[in-house]
Amino acid sequence: MLSDFxxxxxxxxxxxxxxxxxxxxxxxxGPRRPSAAKDLPYECGIxxxxxxxxxxxxxxYVTAMLFIIFDVESIFLLPWATIVRQLxxxxxxxxxxxxxxxxxxxxxxxxxxALRWD
Amino acid sequence: xxxxxxxPVLAPPPGIDILGLLPEVILAGGFIVLMMxxxxxAPAQRGWLAVVSVVAVAGAFGATVWCWFDxxxxxxxxxxxxxxxxxxxxxxxxxxxxxxxxxxxxxxxxNRRGLHYGEYYALILGAATGMMLLAGxxxxxVIFLAIELLSIALYILSGFNRTEPRSQEAAMKYLLLGGxxxxxxxxxxxxxxxETGHTQLTLIAAAITNGGGTVDxxxxxxxxxxxxGLAFKISAAPFHxxxxxxxxGAPTSVTTFMSVTTKVAAFAALIRVFSYTFGEPLIYxxxxxxxxxxxxxxxxxxxxxxxxxxxxxxxxxxxxIAQGGYILIGVVVLTPAATWGSLYYLASYAxxxxxxxxxxxxxxxxxxxLDSYASLRGLAFxxxxxxxxMGLFLLSLGGFPPTAGFFAKFFVFAAAIGAHExxxxxxxxxxxxVSVFYYLRVGxxxxxxxxxxxxxxxxSRTSLSGGxxxxxxxxxxxVMGIFVxxxxxxxxxAQNGIVLHG
Numbered sequence: 001m002l003s004d005f006x007x008x009x010x011x012x013x014x015x016x017x018x019x020x021x022x023x024x025x026x027x028x029x030g031p032r033r034p035s036a037a038k039d040l041p042y043e044c045g046i047x048x049x050x051x052x053x054x055x056x057x058x059x060x061y062v063t064a065m066l067f068i069i070f071d072v073e074s075i076f077l078l079p080w081a082t083i084v085r086q087l088x089x090x091x092x093x094x095x096x097x098x099x100x101x102x103x104x105x106x107x108x109x110x111x112x113x114a115l116r117w118d
Numbered sequence: 119x120x121x122x123x124x125x126p127v128l129a130p131p132p133g134i135d136i137l138g139l140l141p142e143v144i145l146a147g148g149f150i151v152l153m154m155x156x157x158x159x160a161p162a163q164r165g166w167l168a169v170v171s172v173v174a175v176a177g178a179f180g181a182t183v184w185c186w187f188d189x190x191x192x193x194x195x196x197x198x199x200x201x202x203x204x205x206x207x208x209x210x211x212x213x214x215x216x217x218x219x220x221x222x223x224x225x226x227x228x229n230r231r232g233l234h235y236g237e238y239y240a241l242i243l244g245a246a247t248g249m250m251l252l253a254g255x256x257x258x259x260v261i262f263l264a265i266e267l268l269s270i271a272l273y274i275l276s277g278f279n280r281t282e283p284r285s286q287e288a289a290m291k292y293l294l295l296g297g298x299x300x301x302x303x304x305x306x307x308x309x310x311x312x313e314t315g316h317t318q319l320t321l322i323a324a325a326i327t328n329g330g331g332t333v334d335x336x337x338x339x340x341x342x343x344x345x346x347g348l349a350f351k352i353s354a355a356p357f358h359x360x361x362x363x364x365x366x367g368a369p370t371s372v373t374t375f376m377s378v379t380t381k382v383a384a385f386a387a388l389i390r391v392f393s394y395t396f397g398e399p400l401i402y403x404x405x406x407x408x409x410x411x412x413x414x415x416x417x418x419x420x421x422x423x424x425x426x427x428x429x430x431x432x433x434x435x436x437x438x439i440a441q442g443g444y445i446l447i448g449v450v451v452l453t454p455a456a457t458w459g460s461l462y463y464l465a466s467y468a469x470x471x472x473x474x475x476x477x478x479x480x481x482x483x484x485x486x487x488l489d490s491y492a493s494l495r496g497l498a499f500x501x502x503x504x505x506x507x508m509g510l511f512l513l514s515l516g517g518f519p520p521t522a523g524f525f526a527k528f529f530v531f532a533a534a535i536g537a538h539e540x541x542x543x544x545x546x547x548x549x550x551x552v553s554v555f556y557y558l559r560v561g562x563x564x565x566x567x568x569x570x571x572x573x574x575x576x577x578s579r580t581s582l583s584g585g586x587x588x589x590x591x592x593x594x595x596x597v598m599g600i601f602v603x604x605x606x607x608x609x610x611x612a613q614n615g616i617v618l619h620g
Contacts, residue, residue, distance in 0.1 A: 005312060090130045104150055111157045 062114050066106075073102055138195030138202035140185060141178040141210055142250050148174025149243040156236030164234050165225045171239040172221050175246070179214040182207050192617035198318040199257040201390070204615030206254030208461060208608060209386040212468050213253065213379050217246045219472050219590065220375040222583045223479045227371045230484050230578065233279055242375060245271035249383035256617070258307040258317040261387055265303065265351065268383065269296050272376050276368035288367025295350070295360045303347025309340030319395045320618065326398045333400055341396060341405050345412075348391070351384035354412050354446060355419035358439045362427075365435035370487055373431060374475035377438050378468045385445055385464055389457060392449055394616060402452065409450045413542065416443030417549040424556045430489040433556055434474055437515055440553060441467050444546055447530050451537040454613050459529035461609040466522030466598050470514035473591030477508045480584035481577045493575045494560065496568035501577055505564045507588045514595045516557040517550050522598030525606075 041048055076098065084091050109115060130136070136143065152171055159167060185207055192203030221242065228234040248267030255261040273296065277289025311317055313334050314325035326337075346357060353361040365373045396405060420440025427433045445467070448460030478489050481497075481504070488494075498505035514523035527550060534543040580588070598605050 004315075087131065090134075101150060104154060108153050108157065 059117055062109075066109060066114070069102065069105065073099065133195075133197045135195040135202075137185075137188070138193075138200055138254075141181040141207075141214070142247055142254075144178040144181055145174060145243055145247045145250065148177070149240050149247060152236070152240040152243060156240065159236060161234070164236055167236050167239045168221050168225045171243055172218055174243060175214050175218045175221065178250075179211065179218070182210045182214060186211075189615065192615050194256050194320065194617055198320060199255075199260050200251075201254050201256040201319075201617040203254075203617040204612045205390070205461075205617070206250075206386065208612035209253035209382060209464070210250045212382050212465055213246055213249050216378045216382070216468050216472055217242060217375065219476070219587050220371060222587050223374070223476050224371045226581050226584060227369070227479050227482055230482060231279065231369065233369060235278075238275070238278065241271045241275050244268075245275070245375070246379065249379050252383040253386040255387060255390070256319050258310065258319070258322075261391070262300075262304060262307060264383075264387075265347075266300065268380065269300070269351075272372075272380065275372045276364055276376070278372060279369050282367075284367040285369065286367075288364040291360050291367075292364045299347050299350035299357070302343045302350075306340045306343030306345075306347060309336050310344065313337040313340060319391060323395045323398070323618075326396070326401060329400075331400065333404065338401065338404055341401065342408055344391065345388075345405065345408060348384055348388050349412055352381050352388065352442045352446075353435075353439050354442045355415040355439060356412075358416065358419065358442075361439055362423075362432040362435035365438075366429060366431045366489075370431065370475060370479040370482060370489070374472055374479055377434065377475060378471050381438065381442060382464050382468060385442075385449075385460065388449055389460060390616070393452055393457060394618060397452055406450055409446060410542070413443050413446035413450055414545050416440060416446060417545055418443075421549045421552045421556075424553070427556075428491045430478055430491070430494065430560065431475075431487070433560065434471065437553065437556070438471065440549065441471075441515065443549070444527060444530055447534050447539075447542050447546060450542060451533050451539055453533055453537050455536060456530070456533035457616075458606070458609040458613040459526075459533045461612055462529050462598075462606055463526035465605055465609070466514065466526040466595070469591045469594035469598065470511045470521070470523055473507060473511040473588060473595065474515065476584065476587050476591065477504055477511070480504070480580050480588070483576050483578045488575060488577065491560070491563055494563045495566055497564040497577065499567060501580070503585075504577075504580060504588065507592045508564060509561050510592050510595055512557040512561050514599070516554050520596070520599040522595045524599060525602050529606075 041052075077095070080087075080091065080095055084095075087094070148171060151174070152167060155167060155170060156164075185202070186204060189202055189204055189207060192201070192205075194200065195202050221239070224238065224242075225234065228238060245268045248264045248269075248271065251260060252264035252268065255264055273289055273293045276292050277285055279285035307317070310322065313336055314322045316322045316325055350357045350360075365377060368376070392405065392409065396402065416439050420436045420438070420443060424433050424436035424440065427436060441463075445460050445463050448456040448463065450456075478487060481488050481501075497508070510521065514521035517523045517527040519525075527546070531543040531546050534540070534546070
């Protein structure tokens with residue numbers, strides 16, 4: 001059974017070899033001229049204004065968690081959409097139940113004030 | 119004929135059978151309803167949420183009883199992902215009765231400690247749903263999902279006393295170690311899947327049988343890692359280190375709940391996976407060594423460490439580790455008698471342990487939990503009925519007749535001796551003798567008259583629901599110890615009914 005997974009092992013080996021190889025080649029053959037501007041952290045091209053090591057509002061985490069939940073919902077919707085015709089009405093109802101449960105969760109966090117920013 | 123089959127348009131495709139999940143669906147529905155009710159319930163009215171949750175649990179229990187008669191011929195539902203059999207339903211019944219008892223002692227305790235938030239009830243029902251799914255899980259993926267569902271709810275519940283550092287510590291410890299254990303569990307599942315090509319337990323068993331007499335070391339590594347993940351949930355030594363801290367730090371009503379139901383559900387999965395899926399002699403001979411060692415280690419570590427504790431919650435935590443060791447004997451031994459012995463043990467452990475923790479819960483006053491040995495002194499002179507009930511629970515946990523614990527130990531040890539595993543039974547009997555010391559010590563403290571100059575403790579008055587829970591658990595402990603066959607017949611039937619073929 002385990003030999004079925006040999007292609008994955010080969011794939012992993014190729015990935016590691018390619019990544020390490022490119023890095024090694026670049027460091028051996030590439031020219032190196034460091035400057036103050038090059039050593040700055042890359043922030044989408046904008047000059048950083050201060051250290052990133054500061055406290056962030058907990059609201060970011062709550063928003064991120066809510067995002068993940070609805071992100072996963074859309075991931076579930078994709079495979080469901082490909083076979084919804086075979087599942088007939090039952091499949092639509094099932095997905096309705098799933099989305100209703102998520103909707104109730106949304107109502108809950110809304111009423112609890114998790115979506116307020118201040 | 120399924121529930122939705124009444125409407126022809128809504129007829130589900132073959133293989134999907136909601137009936138097989140009826141108790142779980144009812145409980146999950148209760149979970150969602152409670153979440154919504156919490157939003158519209160005034161803080162002073164939150165006691166009604168407890169009533170609603172008890173109604174949901176009662177509904178799920180009714181469905182479980184109905185399914186018991188319906189599941190005379192066991193089968194798997196949802197393409198083999200879930201087992202619809204009396205074994206799972208027996209565990210469901212223990213979990214639901216325990217949940218109802220915990221919900222009955224909860225509102226008063228939460229009010230006293232100023233923790234009465236509505237989410238508590240929703241989370242308890244969510245955890246119970248996860249445990250019931252775990253009891254019936256027929257596939258590795260369902261086992262993982264069920265464990266995550268119950269764990270995440272319990273992580274939050276153990277940190278429910280948000281302003282108390284000890285509760286925060288309990289939640290943090292449980293979360294970190296639980297996440298670690300989930301990692302082991304998943305890694306083990308991945309290796310088992312890699313070796314056998316299946317996640318469904320019945321197909322894994324068939325693949326191992328057809329393996330041709332050789333055992334791949336990676337399969338054994340997967341089985342060992344899977345065992346580590348489940349052993350963490352039953353808090354078996356040496357994976358027990360979180361137990362006393364979490365039991366002590368979590369609100370007592372939560373400890374009551376998790377100390378019993380998590381263990382019961384995880385043992386159901388352990389028996390289903392190890393005794394009935396990995397029962398093939400070739401691999402049994404190998405994993406038996408691990409489980410054998412863990413069973414003895416749990417008995418020794420739990421009982422010896424409990425001797426040195428001064429907090430009743432910690433004593434019961436270590437005692438739970440030891441009890442887990444005794445039940446593991448029923449997993450090591452593969453005979454049917456060992457399985458129904460374990461089931462009987464789980465039921466007896468549930469009533470006695472819920473009762474013992476319920477005593478601590480109903481005694482707690484506004485400021486503290488009153489679980490130290492010093493605060494127990496003289497309880498019998500102020501609250502004679504509570505102390506008598508506590509004494510009964512301790513006798514049951516210690517394995518004295520005529521309580522449930524005596525026959526539970528008797529069945530498990532007898533099964534070990536019947537399968538020529540005399541050393542296991544001797545370890546069990548020897549460590550039980552050690553356990554008598556600390557159980558009796560608590561009992562003696564309660565019946566020791568306090569010195570005149572000692573501070574008197576303000577034990578809370580026992581409410582009607584709290585007294586009712588103590589009366590029910592005490593009655594259960596005695597009934598299971600005197601009219602043994604009542605529960606024994608159900609346990610034997612549950613063992614007979616376990617589903618073996620997809």
